[in-house]
Amino acid sequence: MHLTPETLADHDRNYRRNFYNTLPGPRGVHLIGTKGHRGTENLGVFSSVVHLGASPALLGFHLRPLTVPRHTYHHLKAQGWFTLNTLHPAILQQGHQTSANYELKTSEFAATGLTPEYSELCKAPYVQESQVKIGLTLEEEHYIRANDTYFIVGRIRELFVPEAAVLEDGHVDHEQLQTLAVTGLDTYLRVADGERLPYARP
Amino acid sequence: MHLTPETLADHDRNYRRNFYNTLPGPRGVHLIGTKGHRGTENLGVFSSVVHLGASPALLGFHLRPLTVPRHTYHHLKAQGWFTLNTLHPAILQQGHQTSANYELKTSEFAATGLTPEYSELCKAPYVQESQVKIGLTLEEEHYIRANDTYFIVGRIRELFVPEAAVLEDGHVDHEQLQTLAVTGLDTYLRVADGERLPYARP
Numbered sequence: 001m002h003l004t005p006e007t008l009a010d011h012d013r014n015y016r017r018n019f020y021n022t023l024p025g026p027r028g029v030h031l032i033g034t035k036g037h038r039g040t041e042n043l044g045v046f047s048s049v050v051h052l053g054a055s056p057a058l059l060g061f062h063l064r065p066l067t068v069p070r071h072t073y074h075h076l077k078a079q080g081w082f083t084l085n086t087l088h089p090a091i092l093q094q095g096h097q098t099s100a101n102y103e104l105k106t107s108e109f110a111a112t113g114l115t116p117e118y119s120e121l122c123k124a125p126y127v128q129e130s131q132v133k134i135g136l137t138l139e140e141e142h143y144i145r146a147n148d149t150y151f152i153v154g155r156i157r158e159l160f161v162p163e164a165a166v167l168e169d170g171h172v173d174h175e176q177l178q179t180l181a182v183t184g185l186d187t188y189l190r191v192a193d194g195e196r197l198p199y200a201r202p
Numbered sequence: 203m204h205l206t207p208e209t210l211a212d213h214d215r216n217y218r219r220n221f222y223n224t225l226p227g228p229r230g231v232h233l234i235g236t237k238g239h240r241g242t243e244n245l246g247v248f249s250s251v252v253h254l255g256a257s258p259a260l261l262g263f264h265l266r267p268l269t270v271p272r273h274t275y276h277h278l279k280a281q282g283w284f285t286l287n288t289l290h291p292a293i294l295q296q297g298h299q300t301s302a303n304y305e306l307k308t309s310e311f312a313a314t315g316l317t318p319e320y321s322e323l324c325k326a327p328y329v330q331e332s333q334v335k336i337g338l339t340l341e342e343e344h345y346i347r348a349n350d351t352y353f354i355v356g357r358i359r360e361l362f363v364p365e366a367a368v369l370e371d372g373h374v375d376h377e378q379l380q381t382l383a384v385t386g387l388d389t390y391l392r393v394a395d396g397e398r399l400p401y402a403r404p
Contacts, residue, residue, distance in 0.1 A: 001365040002321075005259055005358060011372065013257075018372035020256035023334065023361065025288050025381040026393045027230040027252070050229070050250040050264050053349040054222040055215075057207055060346075060353065062252050062262065086227050092397070100402035111404065119204075132225065142344040144262075144355055147255040151262065151353050153346055156207060159225065163203040170213065170220035174385050179227040181383055183376050187398045191228045191383055191391040195294070199388070200302035202313065 022184035029182035031095055032061070033083040033116070033125045034075030036104075041116050041125045042071045043098040043108035047182045049084060057156035059084065059136060064149045071104055073150065080138045081123040082154060085130035088178040092188055094129075099185075121158050131177045133160040224386035231384035233297055234263070235285040235318070235327045236277030238306075243318050243327045244273045245300040245310035249384045251286060259358035261286065261338060266351045273306055275352065282340045283325040284356060287332035290380040294390055296331075301387075323360050333379045335362040 008016055030049050034042045048062035061084075063073055076082055087095045091114065098108040109116045109125065116125035122135035136154030143150060165173045174191060181189045210218055232251050236244045250264035263286075265275055278284055289297045293316065300310040311318045311327065318327035324337035338356030345352055367375045376393060383391045 001363055001368070002360065003363070004323075004360045008259075015372035017256045019368070019374065020259050020358070021253055022372075022374040022376070023336065023363070024232070024251050024253055024261060024286065025230045025334065025376050026228070026383045028227045030226070048252040048254075049226050050252060051223055051226055052250075052264055052346065052351065053266065054219045056348060057210075057222050058346075058348055059226060060264065062254055064255065084226065093399070096399045097402050100404045102404050106404070121206075132227065134225065139348050140346060142346075142353060144254065144260075144342060144344075146258060146260055146341050146355055146357065149254065151344060153348055155348065156222070158204065158206045161203055161205070161225070166203070166221070170217035170224075171386060171389070172221065172224040174224070174227050175391065181228045181393055183393075183396070184373060186401070187373070187396050189377065189393040189397075190395045191385075192394045193392045194385070194389050195391075196389045197295070197298045200299050202302045202304050202308070 018184055026181040026183050026189055029087055029180055029188065031085040031087065031098060031127050031130065032072055033085060033127060034072050035079055035124050036075045037078040040105060041107040041109050042075055043114065043127065044072050045095060045099045052153065058139065058153055059134070059156065060151055060153045062149060062151055076138055076152065079123050082136055082138070083122060083124045083126045084134040084136065085127035086132040086177070087180045088131055089180065091129045092180060119158060131162055131179065132172070135159065220386055228383040228385050228391055231289055231382055231390065233287040233289065233300060233329050233332065234274055235287060235329060236274050237281055237326050238277045239280040242307060243309040243311050244277055245316065245329065246274050247297060247301045254355065260341065260355055261336070261358065262353055262355045264351060264353055278340055278354065281325050284338055284340070285324060285326045285328045286336040286338065287329035288334040288379070289382045290333055291382065293331045294382060321360060328362070333364060333381065334374070337361065
């Protein structure tokens with residue numbers, strides 16, 4: 001089936017949103033934790049986290065989250081810290097519920113029953129129940145003119161990972177951790193049958 | 203296990219690359235096709251494609267690919283077009299092989315046996331064997347100062363998707379298409395047990 005933005009314009013807004021959102025395939029899904037200058041804790045679901053480099057250790061994400069964008073962005077700017085927390089089946093329902101459109105003063109932790117957890121270093125809350133938790137500082141923000149959104153670059157300052165899931169050569173085994181992936185806004189998937197291929201040479 | 207960039211510095215470069223690359227979890231994986239001003243076709247594996255919006259239809263990706271970055275970037279700048287092509291098990295070995303460090307004048311299509319395919323509109327080659335193929339133009343490039351890389355924004359101009367995989371409400375069913383995900387540079391995963399959750403309300 002050959003489609004263009006022009007032929008897709010015949011469909012309604014919902015159809016197009018579903019279509020474009022699911023089109024590129026499965027991707028990672030994370031809860032991003034922030035804290036406002038008045039102390040309000042915020043959690044939102046994001047499906048745009050990208051590995052940017054190991055030296056320095058950088059991750060990026062696109063700030064048009066499934067939940068209300070303004071809270072995460074304002075908190076990020078106010079405090080300069082955020083956390084990335086993975087999802088697994090035991091917390092899927094609660095994790096997805098954080099995408100509801102809560103008021104700014106409502107903490108998604110309190111609303112969904114997930115537990116905020118703090119380290120000595122990181123000023124933003126972690127999700128205690130998550131398997132992999134990463135604490136980052138805001139490093140750069142890039143304004144995407146084409147649709148008035150942001151690409152945020154964060155620098156990893158600390159992290160928590162179950163020791164048994166880290167293989168001898170540094171690989172983190174997400175099949176073992178049951179880390180979920182997502183397509184679109186609402187379809188969560190398990191990953192399975194991992195196949196590790198050798199380094200490719202010409 | 204609590205780690206910081208400082209404690210991780212005790213490990214060698216390979217360990218750290220594996221670790222940071224796999225840490226955030228499974229993500230999407232695509233072959234990006236481009237064509238140089240002298241006509242050389244290029245294919246590379248990327249694991250950083252992000253949905254940016256449906257109106258206009260935008261996708262982004264981080265330009266530090268698994269393969270040699272310069273070819274894709276130079277071709278992108280020269281021609282302004284690129285394609286995104288999904289991976290599934292039948293073309294996994296060939297797809298991964300495109301990450302080998304071929305010379306600029308070598309086409310990864312010829313080297314791996316994947317078939318270049320052209321549409322009337324798109325100036326970059328598609329991978330005929332892929333299930334989902336998206337043709338885009340270069341819309342914006344953002345320079346990431348922190349590690350001298352780029353975040354590229356592309357605008358969808360056309361696409362090809364198997365009709366049977368598009369559900370009534372616009373969702374593309376990647377479990378049916380067997381679209382692969384990846385962790386790190388080399389571990390490819392199937393997605394399974396998709397669970398679609400209802401729109402979350404407070």
